[in-house]
Amino acid sequence: MSYRQARWDEPPLWEVAREPSLEAPPPIPGVPEGFRRRSAVRWPELSEPAIVRHYTRLSQMNFGIDSGPYPLGSCTMKYNPKVSELLARRPGAAQMHPRQPEATAQGSLEIMYRLERILAKVTGLPEVSLQPAAGAHGEYVALLMIRAYHRDRGELDRRTEVLVPDTAHGTNPASAAMAGFTTREIRSVDGCVHLPALKEALSDRTACFMLTNPNTAGLFESEILEIAEAVHAAGAMLYYDGANLNAILGITSPGRMGFDVAHLNLHKTFATPHGGGGPGAGVLAANETLAPYLPVPRVVRSGRRYRLDYDRPKSIGKVKLAYGNFGLDLRAYAFALAHGEDGLRHVARRSVLNSNYMASRLGKLLPRPFRSLVKHEFVLSGAPLKERGVRTIDLAKRLLDEGVHAPTVYFPSLVEESLMIELPETESKRDLDAFGDAIERALADTPENLRRAPRSLSVGRIDEVRAAREPVLSWKDQRAAGRNVERPAPLPEGHESASAQDLRRA
Numbered sequence: 038m039s040y041r042q043a044r045w046d047e048p049p050l051w052e053v054a055r056e057p058s059l060e061a062p063p064p065i066p067g068v069p070e071g072f073r074r075r076s077a078v079r080w081p082e083l084s085e086p087a088i089v090r091h092y093t094r095l096s097q098m099n100f101g102i103d104s105g106p107y108p109l110g111s112c113t114m115k116y117n118p119k120v121s122e123l124l125a126r127r128p129g130a131a132q133m134h135p136r137q138p139e140a141t142a143q144g145s146l147e148i149m150y151r152l153e154r155i156l157a158k159v160t161g162l163p164e165v166s167l168q169p170a171a172g173a174h175g176e177y178v179a180l181l182m183i184r185a186y187h188r189d190r191g192e193l194d195r196r197t198e199v200l201v202p203d204t205a206h207g208t209n210p211a212s213a214a215m216a217g218f219t220t221r222e223i224r225s226v227d228g229c230v231h232l233p234a235l236k237e238a239l240s241d242r243t244a245c246f247m248l249t250n251p252n253t254a255g256l257f258e259s260e261i262l263e264i265a266e267a268v269h270a271a272g273a274m275l276y277y278d279g280a281n282l283n284a285i286l287g288i289t290s291p292g293r294m295g296f297d298v299a300h301l302n303l304h305k306t307f308a309t310p311h312g313g314g315g316p317g318a319g320v321l322a323a324n325e326t327l328a329p330y331l332p333v334p335r336v337v338r339s340g341r342r343y344r345l346d347y348d349r350p351k352s353i354g355k356v357k358l359a360y361g362n363f364g365l366d367l368r369a370y371a372f373a374l375a376h377g378e379d380g381l382r383h384v385a386r387r388s389v390l391n392s393n394y395m396a397s398r399l400g401k402l403l404p405r406p407f408r409s410l411v412k413h414e415f416v417l418s419g420a421p422l423k424e425r426g427v428r429t430i431d432l433a434k435r436l437l438d439e440g441v442h443a444p445t446v447y448f449p450s451l452v453e454e455s456l457m458i459e460l461p462e463t464e465s466k467r468d469l470d471a472f473g474d475a476i477e478r479a480l481a482d483t484p485e486n487l488r489r490a491p492r493s494l495s496v497g498r499i500d501e502v503r504a505a506r507e508p509v510l511s512w513k514d515q516r517a518a519g520r521n522v523e524r525p526a527p528l529p530e531g532h533e534s535a536s537a538q539d540l541r542r543a
Protein backbone atom coordinates (compact mmCIF):
# COMPACT_ATOMS: atom_id res chain seq x y z
CA MET A 38 0.00 0.00 0.00
CA SER A 39 2.83 2.43 0.73
CA TYR A 40 5.08 3.99 -1.90
CA ARG A 41 8.50 2.54 -2.73
CA GLN A 42 10.98 5.01 -4.09
CA ALA A 43 13.55 3.81 -6.63
CA ARG A 44 17.20 4.55 -5.86
CA TRP A 45 18.74 5.58 -9.16
CA ASP A 46 22.03 7.42 -9.28
CA GLU A 47 20.86 9.62 -12.11
CA PRO A 48 23.03 12.33 -13.65
CA PRO A 49 21.45 15.32 -15.37
CA LEU A 50 21.22 14.97 -19.16
CA TRP A 51 23.70 17.78 -19.63
CA GLU A 52 26.42 15.74 -17.99
CA VAL A 53 26.00 12.57 -20.07
CA ALA A 54 25.08 13.99 -23.46
CA ARG A 55 27.37 14.09 -26.48
CA GLU A 56 28.96 17.47 -27.16
CA PRO A 57 26.51 19.43 -29.30
CA SER A 58 27.46 20.08 -32.89
CA LEU A 59 28.65 23.63 -33.21
CA GLU A 60 27.26 24.35 -36.63
CA ALA A 61 24.61 27.05 -36.87
CA PRO A 62 21.30 25.62 -38.08
CA PRO A 63 20.25 26.33 -41.68
CA PRO A 64 18.10 29.48 -41.96
CA ILE A 65 14.36 28.92 -41.73
CA PRO A 66 12.62 30.36 -44.80
CA GLY A 67 10.56 33.43 -43.98
CA VAL A 68 12.49 34.35 -40.79
CA PRO A 69 13.82 37.90 -41.36
CA GLU A 70 17.60 38.27 -41.51
CA GLY A 71 17.84 40.18 -38.21
CA PHE A 72 16.11 37.38 -36.27
CA ARG A 73 18.16 34.46 -37.65
CA ARG A 74 20.29 32.38 -35.26
CA ARG A 75 24.00 32.75 -36.05
CA SER A 76 25.41 30.14 -33.69
CA ALA A 77 24.43 26.62 -32.71
CA VAL A 78 22.02 25.97 -29.85
CA ARG A 79 24.13 24.23 -27.22
CA TRP A 80 21.59 21.57 -26.38
CA PRO A 81 22.80 18.14 -25.31
CA GLU A 82 22.50 15.48 -27.99
CA LEU A 83 20.85 12.27 -26.83
CA SER A 84 18.78 9.47 -28.30
CA GLU A 85 15.04 9.31 -27.63
CA PRO A 86 15.30 6.18 -25.40
CA ALA A 87 18.03 7.85 -23.32
CA ILE A 88 15.77 10.83 -22.71
CA VAL A 89 12.64 8.76 -21.99
CA ARG A 90 14.53 6.53 -19.55
CA HIS A 91 16.04 9.53 -17.80
CA TYR A 92 12.64 11.08 -17.09
CA THR A 93 11.09 7.72 -16.22
CA ARG A 94 13.82 7.11 -13.66
CA LEU A 95 13.39 10.62 -12.23
CA SER A 96 9.65 9.99 -11.91
CA GLN A 97 10.38 6.76 -10.03
CA MET A 98 12.39 8.76 -7.49
CA ASN A 99 9.63 11.28 -7.09
CA PHE A 100 6.55 11.35 -4.89
CA GLY A 101 3.44 12.96 -6.32
CA ILE A 102 -0.26 13.13 -5.75
CA ASP A 103 -0.61 10.20 -8.18
CA SER A 104 1.68 8.10 -5.92
CA GLY A 105 -0.24 8.50 -2.68
CA PRO A 106 -1.83 10.93 -0.21
CA TYR A 107 -0.02 14.22 0.24
CA PRO A 108 -1.07 15.40 3.70
CA LEU A 109 0.39 18.93 3.62
CA GLY A 110 -1.71 21.10 5.90
CA SER A 111 -2.62 24.48 4.38
CA CYS A 112 -1.81 23.22 0.87
CA THR A 113 -4.93 21.12 0.03
CA MET A 114 -3.09 18.63 -2.14
CA LYS A 115 -5.88 16.89 -4.06
CA TYR A 116 -5.86 14.23 -6.69
CA ASN A 117 -6.13 15.99 -10.08
CA PRO A 118 -8.79 14.22 -12.17
CA LYS A 119 -7.44 12.92 -15.48
CA VAL A 120 -10.52 14.04 -17.39
CA SER A 121 -9.62 17.65 -16.56
CA GLU A 122 -6.08 16.98 -17.82
CA LEU A 123 -7.47 15.63 -21.09
CA LEU A 124 -9.60 18.73 -21.57
CA ALA A 125 -6.74 21.11 -20.82
CA ARG A 126 -4.54 19.34 -23.37
CA ARG A 127 -6.99 19.53 -26.26
CA PRO A 128 -5.40 21.57 -29.05
CA GLY A 129 -8.15 24.23 -28.87
CA ALA A 130 -7.03 25.02 -25.33
CA ALA A 131 -3.36 24.10 -25.25
CA GLN A 132 -2.42 25.84 -28.49
CA MET A 133 -4.14 29.17 -27.86
CA HIS A 134 -1.93 32.14 -28.61
CA PRO A 135 -1.90 35.08 -26.16
CA ARG A 136 -2.40 37.53 -29.04
CA GLN A 137 -5.12 35.51 -30.77
CA PRO A 138 -8.00 37.74 -31.95
CA GLU A 139 -11.05 37.58 -29.68
CA ALA A 140 -13.22 36.40 -32.57
CA THR A 141 -11.22 33.16 -32.72
CA ALA A 142 -11.15 32.66 -28.95
CA GLN A 143 -14.86 32.73 -28.25
CA GLY A 144 -14.94 29.24 -26.68
CA SER A 145 -12.17 30.07 -24.21
CA LEU A 146 -13.70 33.43 -23.34
CA GLU A 147 -17.05 31.74 -22.74
CA ILE A 148 -15.42 29.23 -20.38
CA MET A 149 -13.72 32.07 -18.50
CA TYR A 150 -16.98 33.97 -18.27
CA ARG A 151 -18.89 30.92 -17.03
CA LEU A 152 -16.19 30.01 -14.52
CA GLU A 153 -16.30 33.57 -13.17
CA ARG A 154 -20.07 33.21 -12.68
CA ILE A 155 -19.61 29.90 -10.82
CA LEU A 156 -16.93 31.42 -8.58
CA ALA A 157 -19.12 34.47 -7.90
CA LYS A 158 -21.78 32.09 -6.61
CA VAL A 159 -19.30 30.05 -4.58
CA THR A 160 -17.81 33.16 -2.93
CA GLY A 161 -21.04 35.13 -2.57
CA LEU A 162 -19.17 38.07 -4.14
CA PRO A 163 -20.58 39.36 -7.43
CA GLU A 164 -17.51 40.19 -9.55
CA VAL A 165 -14.58 37.92 -10.38
CA SER A 166 -11.23 38.28 -12.16
CA LEU A 167 -9.23 35.23 -13.22
CA GLN A 168 -6.04 37.22 -13.73
CA PRO A 169 -3.84 36.64 -10.66
CA ALA A 170 -1.43 33.76 -11.17
CA ALA A 171 -1.26 32.38 -7.60
CA GLY A 172 -2.70 32.86 -4.14
CA ALA A 173 0.02 35.28 -3.08
CA HIS A 174 -0.40 37.21 -6.34
CA GLY A 175 -4.15 37.46 -5.62
CA GLU A 176 -3.38 38.84 -2.15
CA TYR A 177 -1.03 41.45 -3.60
CA VAL A 178 -3.50 42.51 -6.30
CA ALA A 179 -6.36 42.78 -3.78
CA LEU A 180 -4.18 44.98 -1.56
CA LEU A 181 -3.45 47.24 -4.54
CA MET A 182 -7.22 47.47 -5.06
CA ILE A 183 -7.69 48.37 -1.40
CA ARG A 184 -4.99 51.05 -1.74
CA ALA A 185 -6.79 52.49 -4.78
CA TYR A 186 -10.09 52.49 -2.86
CA HIS A 187 -8.62 54.40 0.11
CA ARG A 188 -6.84 56.76 -2.29
CA ASP A 189 -10.16 57.59 -4.00
CA ARG A 190 -11.61 58.43 -0.59
CA GLY A 191 -8.65 60.67 0.21
CA GLU A 192 -7.58 58.39 3.09
CA LEU A 193 -4.52 56.64 1.73
CA ASP A 194 -2.02 58.86 3.53
CA ARG A 195 -3.58 57.83 6.82
CA ARG A 196 -4.58 54.19 6.20
CA THR A 197 -1.17 52.61 5.98
CA GLU A 198 -1.59 49.60 8.26
CA VAL A 199 -2.71 46.04 7.45
CA LEU A 200 -3.68 43.80 10.36
CA VAL A 201 -2.96 40.05 10.21
CA PRO A 202 -3.65 37.41 12.84
CA ASP A 203 -0.74 35.42 14.29
CA THR A 204 -2.19 32.32 12.58
CA ALA A 205 -1.85 33.92 9.12
CA HIS A 206 0.01 32.31 6.27
CA GLY A 207 3.36 34.04 5.70
CA THR A 208 2.26 35.35 2.32
CA ASN A 209 -0.33 37.66 3.98
CA PRO A 210 2.12 40.02 5.72
CA ALA A 211 4.56 39.65 2.82
CA SER A 212 1.93 40.75 0.28
CA ALA A 213 0.91 43.65 2.51
CA ALA A 214 4.52 44.82 2.76
CA MET A 215 4.99 44.51 -1.02
CA ALA A 216 1.86 46.61 -1.55
CA GLY A 217 3.46 49.35 0.58
CA PHE A 218 1.64 48.80 3.90
CA THR A 219 3.05 48.23 7.35
CA THR A 220 1.72 45.15 9.13
CA ARG A 221 0.59 44.56 12.67
CA GLU A 222 -0.04 41.14 14.21
CA ILE A 223 -3.25 40.34 16.10
CA ARG A 224 -2.90 37.65 18.70
CA SER A 225 -5.13 34.62 18.81
CA VAL A 226 -6.58 32.79 21.79
CA ASP A 227 -7.19 29.04 21.47
CA GLY A 228 -6.27 29.34 17.78
CA CYS A 229 -8.82 32.03 16.88
CA VAL A 230 -8.61 35.83 16.54
CA HIS A 231 -8.86 37.54 19.94
CA LEU A 232 -11.69 39.96 19.20
CA PRO A 233 -10.81 42.48 21.95
CA ALA A 234 -7.21 42.60 20.66
CA LEU A 235 -8.49 43.20 17.12
CA LYS A 236 -10.86 45.95 18.28
CA GLU A 237 -8.05 47.63 20.15
CA ALA A 238 -5.78 47.57 17.10
CA LEU A 239 -8.38 48.85 14.62
CA SER A 240 -8.15 52.58 14.00
CA ASP A 241 -8.38 55.18 11.27
CA ARG A 242 -4.90 54.00 10.24
CA THR A 243 -6.18 50.52 9.36
CA ALA A 244 -6.47 49.82 5.64
CA CYS A 245 -7.50 46.20 5.90
CA PHE A 246 -7.69 43.06 8.03
CA MET A 247 -6.57 39.84 6.29
CA LEU A 248 -8.12 36.63 7.50
CA THR A 249 -8.61 33.07 6.35
CA ASN A 250 -11.64 31.19 7.62
CA PRO A 251 -11.35 28.39 8.57
CA ASN A 252 -7.94 29.57 9.65
CA THR A 253 -4.61 27.81 9.32
CA ALA A 254 -5.20 25.92 12.58
CA GLY A 255 -8.23 24.33 10.88
CA LEU A 256 -10.62 26.27 13.15
CA PHE A 257 -13.67 28.19 12.05
CA GLU A 258 -13.56 31.78 13.29
CA SER A 259 -17.04 31.72 14.79
CA GLU A 260 -16.93 35.42 15.70
CA ILE A 261 -16.56 36.32 12.04
CA LEU A 262 -19.71 38.48 11.89
CA GLU A 263 -18.52 40.57 14.86
CA ILE A 264 -15.06 40.74 13.26
CA ALA A 265 -16.58 42.03 9.98
CA GLU A 266 -18.67 44.60 11.84
CA ALA A 267 -15.70 45.89 13.82
CA VAL A 268 -13.45 46.12 10.73
CA HIS A 269 -16.09 48.00 8.71
CA ALA A 270 -16.93 50.30 11.62
CA ALA A 271 -13.27 51.38 11.54
CA GLY A 272 -13.59 52.19 7.82
CA ALA A 273 -11.28 49.32 6.85
CA MET A 274 -11.70 46.47 4.38
CA LEU A 275 -11.93 42.77 5.22
CA TYR A 276 -9.82 40.49 3.04
CA TYR A 277 -10.53 36.76 2.70
CA ASP A 278 -7.58 34.48 2.11
CA GLY A 279 -9.47 31.71 0.30
CA ALA A 280 -6.74 29.08 0.49
CA ASN A 281 -8.93 27.16 2.96
CA LEU A 282 -12.16 27.36 0.99
CA ASN A 283 -12.24 23.57 0.65
CA ALA A 284 -13.85 23.35 4.09
CA ILE A 285 -16.83 25.59 3.38
CA LEU A 286 -17.61 25.05 -0.31
CA GLY A 287 -21.36 25.41 -0.83
CA ILE A 288 -21.98 25.66 2.94
CA THR A 289 -21.11 29.27 3.59
CA SER A 290 -19.12 31.88 1.68
CA PRO A 291 -16.84 34.88 2.17
CA GLY A 292 -19.69 37.14 0.99
CA ARG A 293 -22.04 35.80 3.68
CA MET A 294 -19.36 36.25 6.30
CA GLY A 295 -18.95 39.94 5.41
CA PHE A 296 -15.67 39.87 3.47
CA ASP A 297 -15.16 42.56 0.80
CA VAL A 298 -12.65 40.77 -1.39
CA ALA A 299 -11.32 37.22 -1.59
CA HIS A 300 -8.69 35.25 -3.42
CA LEU A 301 -9.23 31.57 -4.21
CA ASN A 302 -6.51 29.06 -4.97
CA LEU A 303 -7.95 27.05 -7.85
CA HIS A 304 -4.88 24.83 -7.50
CA LYS A 305 -6.16 23.81 -4.07
CA THR A 306 -9.94 23.87 -3.83
CA PHE A 307 -10.65 23.07 -7.48
CA ALA A 308 -8.16 20.21 -7.84
CA THR A 309 -5.87 21.77 -10.41
CA PRO A 310 -2.15 20.92 -10.27
CA HIS A 311 0.09 22.85 -7.90
CA GLY A 312 2.61 23.09 -10.67
CA GLY A 313 5.89 23.00 -8.70
CA GLY A 314 6.56 26.66 -9.32
CA GLY A 315 4.59 26.65 -12.54
CA PRO A 316 1.39 28.55 -13.12
CA GLY A 317 -1.20 28.58 -10.38
CA ALA A 318 -4.49 30.46 -10.29
CA GLY A 319 -5.32 32.88 -7.50
CA VAL A 320 -8.57 34.35 -8.81
CA LEU A 321 -10.11 37.37 -7.10
CA ALA A 322 -13.74 37.95 -6.19
CA ALA A 323 -14.95 41.35 -4.97
CA ASN A 324 -18.11 43.01 -3.67
CA GLU A 325 -19.73 46.03 -5.34
CA THR A 326 -17.46 48.47 -3.47
CA LEU A 327 -14.17 46.97 -4.62
CA ALA A 328 -15.27 45.47 -7.98
CA PRO A 329 -14.50 48.66 -9.98
CA TYR A 330 -10.83 48.29 -8.95
CA LEU A 331 -10.44 44.70 -10.27
CA PRO A 332 -7.67 44.32 -12.88
CA VAL A 333 -8.37 44.73 -16.58
CA PRO A 334 -9.25 43.25 -18.94
CA ARG A 335 -12.56 41.90 -17.67
CA VAL A 336 -14.37 39.21 -19.64
CA VAL A 337 -17.80 40.51 -20.71
CA ARG A 338 -20.68 39.12 -22.73
CA SER A 339 -22.52 41.17 -25.33
CA GLY A 340 -25.41 39.10 -26.63
CA ARG A 341 -23.91 35.79 -27.72
CA ARG A 342 -20.36 37.14 -28.10
CA TYR A 343 -17.63 37.49 -25.49
CA ARG A 344 -14.88 40.10 -25.38
CA LEU A 345 -12.13 41.52 -23.17
CA ASP A 346 -13.15 44.87 -21.72
CA TYR A 347 -10.45 47.42 -20.84
CA ASP A 348 -12.82 50.32 -20.25
CA ARG A 349 -12.79 50.33 -16.43
CA PRO A 350 -11.57 53.76 -15.30
CA LYS A 351 -11.04 52.79 -11.66
CA SER A 352 -9.24 49.50 -12.39
CA ILE A 353 -5.76 49.11 -10.96
CA GLY A 354 -4.74 48.01 -14.49
CA LYS A 355 -3.24 44.86 -15.87
CA VAL A 356 -1.46 42.50 -13.49
CA LYS A 357 -0.49 39.78 -15.94
CA LEU A 358 0.52 39.97 -19.58
CA ALA A 359 -1.77 37.20 -20.81
CA TYR A 360 -4.04 34.47 -19.48
CA GLY A 361 -1.25 31.91 -19.74
CA ASN A 362 -2.73 29.82 -16.95
CA PHE A 363 -5.99 29.31 -18.83
CA GLY A 364 -5.42 25.53 -18.64
CA LEU A 365 -5.95 25.76 -14.89
CA ASP A 366 -9.19 27.69 -15.33
CA LEU A 367 -10.39 25.00 -17.71
CA ARG A 368 -9.55 22.21 -15.26
CA ALA A 369 -11.32 24.08 -12.44
CA TYR A 370 -14.36 24.63 -14.67
CA ALA A 371 -14.47 20.89 -15.42
CA PHE A 372 -14.17 20.13 -11.69
CA ALA A 373 -17.01 22.51 -10.81
CA LEU A 374 -19.31 21.14 -13.56
CA ALA A 375 -18.51 17.53 -12.74
CA HIS A 376 -19.43 18.08 -9.08
CA GLY A 377 -22.35 20.46 -9.43
CA GLU A 378 -23.66 22.40 -6.45
CA ASP A 379 -24.40 19.33 -4.32
CA GLY A 380 -21.10 17.73 -5.22
CA LEU A 381 -19.13 20.80 -4.14
CA ARG A 382 -20.96 20.77 -0.81
CA HIS A 383 -20.03 17.10 -0.50
CA VAL A 384 -16.37 18.03 -1.08
CA ALA A 385 -16.48 20.28 2.00
CA ARG A 386 -18.34 17.76 4.16
CA ARG A 387 -16.06 14.91 3.20
CA SER A 388 -12.86 16.91 3.75
CA VAL A 389 -14.09 17.99 7.21
CA LEU A 390 -15.05 14.38 8.04
CA ASN A 391 -11.64 13.09 6.92
CA SER A 392 -9.89 15.68 9.01
CA ASN A 393 -11.88 14.95 12.17
CA TYR A 394 -11.47 11.19 11.74
CA MET A 395 -7.70 11.55 11.45
CA ALA A 396 -7.51 14.17 14.22
CA SER A 397 -9.32 11.94 16.68
CA ARG A 398 -7.04 8.99 15.89
CA LEU A 399 -3.75 10.91 15.94
CA GLY A 400 -4.83 13.01 18.89
CA LYS A 401 -4.33 9.86 20.99
CA LEU A 402 -0.66 9.81 19.97
CA LEU A 403 0.33 13.46 20.10
CA PRO A 404 -1.28 16.45 21.84
CA ARG A 405 -3.69 18.67 19.95
CA PRO A 406 -3.33 22.27 21.07
CA PHE A 407 -6.79 23.49 20.05
CA ARG A 408 -10.43 22.44 20.38
CA SER A 409 -11.44 18.97 19.29
CA LEU A 410 -13.73 19.62 16.32
CA VAL A 411 -11.92 21.02 13.32
CA LYS A 412 -12.65 21.84 9.70
CA HIS A 413 -10.49 20.56 6.82
CA GLU A 414 -7.13 20.34 8.61
CA PHE A 415 -5.73 20.05 12.11
CA VAL A 416 -2.61 20.74 14.12
CA LEU A 417 -0.63 18.41 16.41
CA SER A 418 2.31 19.26 18.60
CA GLY A 419 5.45 17.12 18.48
CA ALA A 420 6.76 18.83 21.67
CA PRO A 421 6.60 15.63 23.82
CA LEU A 422 9.03 13.96 21.38
CA LYS A 423 11.75 16.21 22.79
CA GLU A 424 11.71 14.10 25.98
CA ARG A 425 13.00 11.23 23.81
CA GLY A 426 15.64 13.46 22.20
CA VAL A 427 13.80 13.78 18.90
CA ARG A 428 11.85 16.51 17.20
CA THR A 429 9.00 16.93 14.74
CA ILE A 430 11.46 17.10 11.84
CA ASP A 431 12.75 13.60 12.77
CA LEU A 432 9.21 12.20 12.75
CA ALA A 433 8.56 13.82 9.37
CA LYS A 434 11.75 12.34 7.89
CA ARG A 435 11.03 8.92 9.41
CA LEU A 436 7.58 8.94 7.74
CA LEU A 437 9.33 9.02 4.37
CA ASP A 438 10.76 5.57 5.15
CA GLU A 439 7.19 4.38 5.63
CA GLY A 440 6.51 5.33 2.02
CA VAL A 441 4.15 8.19 2.86
CA HIS A 442 4.57 11.91 2.35
CA ALA A 443 5.20 13.96 5.50
CA PRO A 444 2.72 16.60 6.68
CA THR A 445 3.51 20.32 6.94
CA VAL A 446 5.89 20.89 9.85
CA TYR A 447 6.70 23.91 12.03
CA PHE A 448 3.64 25.81 10.79
CA PRO A 449 1.60 27.40 12.30
CA SER A 450 4.48 28.81 14.27
CA LEU A 451 2.41 29.57 17.36
CA VAL A 452 2.35 25.83 18.16
CA GLU A 453 5.57 24.32 19.48
CA GLU A 454 7.00 21.64 17.15
CA SER A 455 3.81 21.73 15.09
CA LEU A 456 2.62 19.26 12.48
CA MET A 457 -0.27 20.30 10.30
CA ILE A 458 -2.26 17.61 8.54
CA GLU A 459 -4.77 17.90 5.73
CA LEU A 460 -6.17 14.86 3.92
CA PRO A 461 -8.75 16.22 1.49
CA GLU A 462 -11.93 14.58 0.27
CA THR A 463 -10.13 12.63 -2.45
CA GLU A 464 -8.53 10.35 0.18
CA SER A 465 -10.36 7.15 1.14
CA LYS A 466 -10.74 5.70 4.64
CA ARG A 467 -8.23 3.05 3.61
CA ASP A 468 -5.68 5.77 2.79
CA LEU A 469 -6.38 7.58 6.05
CA ASP A 470 -5.91 4.37 8.05
CA ALA A 471 -2.67 3.58 6.22
CA PHE A 472 -1.39 7.07 7.03
CA GLY A 473 -2.38 6.66 10.70
CA ASP A 474 -0.61 3.25 10.82
CA ALA A 475 2.52 4.81 9.32
CA ILE A 476 2.58 7.54 11.98
CA GLU A 477 2.11 4.92 14.71
CA ARG A 478 4.99 2.80 13.39
CA ALA A 479 7.24 5.85 13.03
CA LEU A 480 6.50 7.00 16.59
CA ALA A 481 7.23 3.51 17.93
CA ASP A 482 10.71 3.48 16.36
CA THR A 483 13.87 4.19 18.36
CA PRO A 484 15.10 7.78 18.76
CA GLU A 485 18.28 6.85 16.89
CA ASN A 486 16.36 5.61 13.86
CA LEU A 487 14.15 8.68 13.91
CA ARG A 488 17.16 10.97 13.93
CA ARG A 489 18.86 9.10 11.08
CA ALA A 490 15.81 8.90 8.82
CA PRO A 491 15.18 8.77 5.91
CA ARG A 492 17.26 5.74 5.00
CA SER A 493 15.27 3.99 2.30
CA LEU A 494 15.22 6.89 -0.17
CA SER A 495 17.73 7.81 -2.86
CA VAL A 496 18.73 10.91 -0.86
CA GLY A 497 19.32 10.88 2.87
CA ARG A 498 19.10 13.70 5.41
CA ILE A 499 20.58 16.83 3.92
CA ASP A 500 22.61 19.42 5.80
CA GLU A 501 20.37 22.20 4.54
CA VAL A 502 22.52 25.05 5.83
CA ARG A 503 25.66 23.66 4.17
CA ALA A 504 23.77 22.88 0.97
CA ALA A 505 22.67 26.51 0.80
CA ARG A 506 26.09 27.95 1.69
CA GLU A 507 28.23 25.62 -0.41
CA PRO A 508 25.96 24.45 -3.21
CA VAL A 509 27.36 21.76 -5.50
CA LEU A 510 25.17 21.91 -8.53
CA SER A 511 26.83 19.32 -10.74
CA TRP A 512 26.42 15.56 -10.37
CA LYS A 513 30.04 14.93 -11.41
CA ASP A 514 31.46 17.45 -8.92
CA GLN A 515 29.21 16.10 -6.22
CA ARG A 516 30.40 12.57 -6.88
CA ALA A 517 34.00 13.80 -6.86
CA ALA A 518 33.60 15.78 -3.65
CA GLY A 519 31.19 13.36 -1.96
CA ARG A 520 29.43 16.46 -0.66
CA ASN A 521 26.00 17.88 -0.11
CA VAL A 522 24.00 14.68 -0.05
CA GLU A 523 24.38 12.24 2.76
CA ARG A 524 23.91 8.84 1.15
CA PRO A 525 21.38 6.71 2.98
CA ALA A 526 23.02 4.14 5.23
CA PRO A 527 21.64 0.59 5.43
CA LEU A 528 19.15 0.16 8.25
CA PRO A 529 20.28 -1.92 11.23
CA GLU A 530 18.66 -5.36 11.50
CA GLY A 531 15.34 -5.33 13.28
CA HIS A 532 14.72 -1.64 12.70
CA GLU A 533 13.58 -1.72 9.13
CA SER A 534 10.50 0.00 7.88
CA ALA A 535 8.24 -2.05 5.63
CA SER A 536 9.47 -0.13 2.61
CA ALA A 537 13.14 -0.72 3.39
CA GLN A 538 12.54 -4.48 3.79
CA ASP A 539 10.73 -4.59 0.49
CA LEU A 540 13.46 -2.65 -1.23
CA ARG A 541 16.09 -5.05 0.01
CA ARG A 542 14.05 -8.06 -1.14
CA ALA A 543 13.57 -6.45 -4.53
Ligand SMILES: Cc1ncc(COP(=O)(O)O)c(C=O)c1O
Pocket residue numbers: 111112171172173174206208209249253278280281302317319
Ligand atom coordinates in the same frame (compact mmCIF):
# COMPACT_ATOMS: atom_id res chain seq x y z
C1 LIG B 1 -3.54 30.07 3.89
C2 LIG B 1 -2.74 30.34 2.65
N1 LIG B 1 -2.75 31.57 2.12
C3 LIG B 1 -2.06 31.86 0.99
C4 LIG B 1 -1.29 30.92 0.35
C5 LIG B 1 -0.50 31.32 -0.87
O1 LIG B 1 -0.97 30.69 -2.04
P1 LIG B 1 0.00 30.39 -3.26
O2 LIG B 1 0.93 29.32 -2.82
O3 LIG B 1 -0.91 29.96 -4.37
O4 LIG B 1 0.72 31.65 -3.59
C6 LIG B 1 -1.23 29.62 0.88
C7 LIG B 1 -0.40 28.58 0.23
O5 LIG B 1 -0.13 27.53 0.74
C8 LIG B 1 -1.99 29.31 2.04
O6 LIG B 1 -1.99 28.09 2.57
